[in-house]
Amino acid sequence: MEILRLSDLALLASEDRYSLQATVDVAVQLLRVPVALVTVIDTANDRQVFVADRGLAEPYDKMHETPLDLSVCRHVLTDPDPLVIEDVLEDPRYKDHPGFAELGIRAYLGYPIYGPFDTPFAVLCVGDTVPRTWEERDMHIMSYLARQTTRYMQRKAQNILERDGISQLHVLID
DSSP: OEEEEGGGGOTTSHHHHHHHHHHHHHHHHHHTOSEEEEEEEEGGGTEEEEEEEESOOTTHHHHOEEEGGGOSHHHHTTOSSOEEESOGGGOTTTTTOHHHHHHTOSEEEEEEEEOGGGOEEEEEEEEESSOOOOOHHHHHHHHHHHHHHHHHHHHHHHHHHHHHTOOSEEEEOO
């Protein structure tokens, strides 16, 4: 049995960054939001990595990661439903979460991205700096983009398997 690590997906390769960056750019344009991200939760290194991003404040726009304690996206991976927050300050679950204040986000919409064996490992999310009622159209767009990104990641994993002649696989997410 072989182990496929997230790093094996080469998410930081330039062609992947370009494809994922196009996804966040489309999300920013269609949803008219200032912030969009594709993040991977790296629990082994206690961080959240932005593999594609638009609209992050300094210094995160250059660092492309945050410590895991600032990650809101990690909560998306524990539930198959999208995480919908219209106003962080009014949401008792997240009003004291340090990530929102640090990144200047008041409204958040996040969808899981699935890898091999339909295991969630990344998140496509958008944020607004003001409270926002997410419309059905917004959720439809994000759901579509998350499904397309999932397909992209699953094809990438399948190509790695075929290239390396791997017949059995265990996915190591951490």
